[in-house]
Amino acid sequence: MSYFVNERGYYGDFGGAYIPEMLYPNVEELRQQYLGIINEPSFQEEFKALLKDYVGRPSPLYLAKRLSEKYGANIFLKREDLNHTGAHKINNTIGQILLAERLGKKRIIAETGAGQHGVATATVCALRGLECVVYMGEIDIKRQAPNVARMKMLGAKVVPATSGSKTLKDATNEAMRDWINNPVDTHYIIGSVVGPHPYPDMVSIFQSVISEETKKQLIEQTGKDQPDYVMACVGGGSNAAGMFYHFIDDQNVKLIAVEAAGKGVASGLSAATTYLGKEGVLHGSRSILMQTSDGQVVEPHSVSAGLDYPGIGPQHAHLFKTGRGKYVSITDDESLDAGLLLTQLEGIIPAIESAHALAYLEYMEFKEGENVVVCLSGRGDKDMETYMKHFNL
Amino acid sequence: MNRLQQLFKNKKKDILSIYYTAGYPNLNDTLKIAEALEASGADFMEIGFPYSDPVADGEVIQRSSKQALDNGMTLEILFDQLKDLRKTVSIPILLMGYVNVVLQYGVANFCKKCQEVGVDGCIIPDLPMYEYEEMYHTCFEEHGISNIFLVTPQTSEERIRKIDGLSNAFIYLLSSAATTGKNLDVSTSARDYFARIQAMNLNNPLMIGFGISDKKTFDSANEYASGAIIGSAFVKSLNENDVEESVKTFMKQFR
Numbered sequence: 001m002s003y004f005v006n007e008r009g010y011y012g013d014f015g016g017a018y019i020p021e022m023l024y025p026n027v028e029e030l031r032q033q034y035l036g037i038i039n040e041p042s043f044q045e046e047f048k049a050l051l052k053d054y055v056g057r058p059s060p061l062y063l064a065k066r067l068s069e070k071y072g073a074n075i076f077l078k079r080e081d082l083n084h085t086g087a088h089k090i091n092n093t094i095g096q097i098l099l100a101e102r103l104g105k106k107r108i109i110a111e112t113g114a115g116q117h118g119v120a121t122a123t124v125c126a127l128r129g130l131e132c133v134v135y136m137g138e139i140d141i142k143r144q145a146p147n148v149a150r151m152k153m154l155g156a157k158v159v160p161a162t163s164g165s166k167t168l169k170d171a172t173n174e175a176m177r178d179w180i181n182n183p184v185d186t187h188y189i190i191g192s193v194v195g196p197h198p199y200p201d202m203v204s205i206f207q208s209v210i211s212e213e214t215k216k217q218l219i220e221q222t223g224k225d226q227p228d229y230v231m232a233c234v235g236g237g238s239n240a241a242g243m244f245y246h247f248i249d250d251q252n253v254k255l256i257a258v259e260a261a262g263k264g265v266a267s268g269l270s271a272a273t274t275y276l277g278k279e280g281v282l283h284g285s286r287s288i289l290m291q292t293s294d295g296q297v298v299e300p301h302s303v304s305a306g307l308d309y310p311g312i313g314p315q316h317a318h319l320f321k322t323g324r325g326k327y328v329s330i331t332d333d334e335s336l337d338a339g340l341l342l343t344q345l346e347g348i349i350p351a352i353e354s355a356h357a358l359a360y361l362e363y364m365e366f367k368e369g370e371n372v373v374v375c376l377s378g379r380g381d382k383d384m385e386t387y388m389k390h391f392n393l
Numbered sequence: 394m395n396r397l398q399q400l401f402k403n404k405k406k407d408i409l410s411i412y413y414t415a416g417y418p419n420l421n422d423t424l425k426i427a428e429a430l431e432a433s434g435a436d437f438m439e440i441g442f443p444y445s446d447p448v449a450d451g452e453v454i455q456r457s458s459k460q461a462l463d464n465g466m467t468l469e470i471l472f473d474q475l476k477d478l479r480k481t482v483s484i485p486i487l488l489m490g491y492v493n494v495v496l497q498y499g500v501a502n503f504c505k506k507c508q509e510v511g512v513d514g515c516i517i518p519d520l521p522m523y524e525y526e527e528m529y530h531t532c533f534e535e536h537g538i539s540n541i542f543l544v545t546p547q548t549s550e551e552r553i554r555k556i557d558g559l560s561n562a563f564i565y566l567l568s569s570a571a572t573t574g575k576n577l578d579v580s581t582s583a584r585d586y587f588a589r590i591q592a593m594n595l596n597n598p599l600m601i602g603f604g605i606s607d608k609k610t611f612d613s614a615n616e617y618a619s620g621a622i623i624g625s626a627f628v629k630s631l632n633e634n635d636v637e638e639s640v641k642t643f644m645k646q647f648r
Contacts, residue, residue, distance in 0.1 A: 282446065
């Protein structure tokens with residue numbers, strides 16, 4: 001069985017391109033060109049150079065000793081939080097901006113939840129001198145003020161999405177509308193492994209640098225290139241897709257994806273997609289999403305703006321359905337506690353998104369000497385207000 | 394031959410179609426609007442079933458969809474509202490909406506219900522052509538439902554030919570690549586595009602939509618197609634306190 005995309009853009013039953021005709025030429029142009037462009041030696045050279053000297057890669061694989069002691073396994077953290085702009089999102093935006101340039105695009109649009117992808121997009125636009133418009137839910141604009149200020153400072157225009165839940169889902173709708181209305185000169189940098197084919201594949205290829213480096217670093221540090229577990233949080237699922245990429249076909253490696261349960265999966269305030277969702281179409285691909293019996297998308301909830309999304313990428317839906325990946329969920333409170341724990345044991349304040357992945361360690365049982373890699377997808381600076389409120393700091 | 398095919402067989406010009414959202418402004422206005430539109434001279438109509446994330450739509454239709462959903466509209470309720478449709482309405486009717494709602498209802502079930510209540514066709518803008526062709530074409534044909542495809546200025550000739558081959562009623566020509574509710578700008582490039590499509594001598598007639606809001610834009614669209622479709626401007630004109638009267642007032646400029 002293949003866990004990767006086929007020629008038509010499907011991962012098993014999921015994927016495809018469910019888009020109105022107005023978007024067809026844009027998406028088709030990308031579909032026909034993305035692999036050719038990404039595989040050009042000059043592209044790879046430029047991409048790798050920027051990842052090294054601008055982003056600061058490779059990101060360290062850090063053996064968290066005190067956390068390891070607590071859980072009785074060797075817990076390695078893949079430090080995406082140390083990337084320029086503070087999260088894994090920059091890996092993808094560097095790749096897509098180089099692609100957009102080669103497609104001759106002059107204007108960049110993006111959607112953002114926590115603001116990490118918006119900041120990463122605004123950053124690469126500043127770097128390459130391209131116009132940048134970022135759509136962000138009105139609620140997220142309020143809860144992620146530092147990132148909004150960063151985007152503005154970088155020269156991006158931040159446009160509030162005021163429809164629906166006023167969060168990531170609606171920002172994505174607005175960005176798609178913008179693209180429909182500006183089909184020729186604009187490239188849409190989607191920040192997660194969602195959207196019509198080829199986005200899920202393209203974004204996971206750019207994020208696969210995470211697992212590629214991890215393999216090499218594991219050999220250096222443990223003598224083995226296969227850990228027992230790799231873990232990552234999942235909203236749309238881009239850091240998880242990058243963390244899983246080079247391990248997907250290694251059946252000995254267990255893949256753990258951690259979704260946001262919000263106030264609890266049965267509370268009505270949750271974003272635990274695989275638990276609450278069913279198969280359907282959202283934002284251009286067939287996947288699993290939270291919806292009513294009538295097919296209306298249900299508003300998600302999570303304390304972390306980056307996981308506050310009612311669907312998952314089609315590859316994740318496939319990994320879930322085939323049982324290759326284990327999809328679990330963690331509540332708001334559990335994630336905040338895990339964030340505090342990492343801070344106090346290791347001196348690292350994680351993004352609340354990443355803290356979801358860490359929180360699941362509490363539920364796992366390890367055999368002695370097992371190796372676990374957790375993707376620490378981002379740092380917690382942007383979440384200080386939430387941490388402050390929760391812990392009365 | 395369904396009502397839609399019959400209409401295009403009998404009428405070649407000046408065809409006016411009106412789009413409105415089911416369950417808007419009030420949940421039970423769906424049938425009232427249909428009757429008022431027929432009485433005011435619409436040639437056919439498109440009834441939108443609302444979706445929470447209508448990316449191809451502009452602000453007006455998006456807002457009407459939101460209100461319809463808040464009013465409690467579902468596809469199930471819509472079919473129930475339309476069960477006596479053919480007792481009072483005789484012009485062709487299309488349903489228009491997004492693919493996820495149809496998938497959850499079940500495509501076969503959807504086609505069967507459409508036939509039962511007397512719906513003649515549908516427009517599902519985000520249903521991929523390959524999926525329609527390979528999975529649903531037969532089911533639609535068996536139930537006499539015409540599937541309508543959209544064409545934009547960026548659609549390639551090869552793709553338009555393919556769409557023409559899969560269509561059996563009309564082709565929905567978008568005046569520009571845009572979400573709904575933008576004003577029609579009959580610029581030189583739009584005229585060139587309409588003329589280019591006309592010159593392709595397609596098997597199916599053309600209807601122009603998106604940006605048609607009044608008599609003037611309707612007339613310019615008519616120069617290039619069998620007629621035109623009005624959506625946002627009509628939805629905007631609906632008065633929730635007197636729906637029938639607002640339909641009449643809007644339609645006066647055309648008929």
